[in-house]
Amino acid sequence: KGVSFVDTLTRQAVTCKENDSIKDVAEQIISRSVNHIIVTDSQGKISGIVTSWDITRAVASGREKLVDIITRKVITTTPDEPVEAAARKLSLHNISALPVIDSTEKVLGIVTSEDISKLIGGRN
Amino acid sequence: KGVSFVDTLTRQAVTCKENDSIKDVAEQIISRSVNHIIVTDSQGKISGIVTSWDITRAVASGREKLVDIITRKVITTTPDEPVEAAARKLSLHNISALPVIDSTEKVLGIVTSEDISKLIGGRN
Numbered sequence A, B: 001k002g003v004s005f006v007d008t009l010t011r012q013a014v015t016c017k018e019n020d021s022i023k024d025v026a027e028q029i030i031s032r033s034v035n036h037i038i039v040t041d042s043q044g045k046i047s048g049i050v051t052s053w054d055i056t057r058a059v060a061s062g063r064e065k066l067v068d069i070i071t072r073k074v075i076t077t078t079p080d081e082p083v084e085a086a087a088r089k090l091s092l093h094n095i096s097a098l099p100v101i102d103s104t105e106k107v108l109g110i111v112t113s114e115d116i117s118k119l120i121g122g123r124n
Ligand SMILES: C[S@@+](CC[C@H](N)C(=O)[O-])C[C@H]1O[C@@H](n2cnc3c(N)ncnc32)[C@H](O)[C@@H]1O
Pocket: A049, A050, A051, A053, A054, A070, A071, A073, A074, A075, A076, A093, A094, A095, A096, A097, A098, A099, B033, B034, B035, B114
């Protein structure tokens, strides 16, 4: 069994801008049926991540602005990282997705624990 | 490589009651650092599931009652189901967790795509 790399599991990332509203981001999460939205700047570089868990935190705490719930210190991966290493990163930080970025921090896509768990389902 | 069963991956489920508020459930999701809450009746039997995605749907659509966002037709698993089969169920239905129930529909625990993805991280 050869090693597979993140590149093979990368899917298109849904992104938003810092000055979007919490409701805008919530609508994207629902319409795209995802849990993770990557916050990017005007050049497409990563500036944070916001998830359905963070929207839930806004509901629990009464926070009203997107900037108050964005996670800034984002754990990321690259296309050439082995999937096993990416899976260990997810486990270590108790997170369920890794933005895939290039050497200039441009967002190339995303890989989630749902995508990785599909590898266990086997070929059949 | 032997087959492993859901039993080995089952973790404790966080549960709520049908007449809890959306805010109560949101607070549990944050304080327990989970994404999935299983709705149970007075005998501990499963009656639905609500996730951070559903709370996000409440924000996107303005729904205010928990009963309006609970998913009723729950895909479940049992302790003796092979993990590979559970992983295929998650993939097939585009969901990220399976309540683990016994033959009387009593909730025994939960298994998530995060737990399954940890199997890919290897032993090291
Ligand atoms: C710590 S996890 C706990 C719940 C669950 N394990 C999950 O991933 O949703 C939730 C938090 O992780 C953050 N998060 C998600 N992906 C992340 C990543 N790649 N790097 C840093 N934080 C991330 C979210 O912004 C959210 O605040």
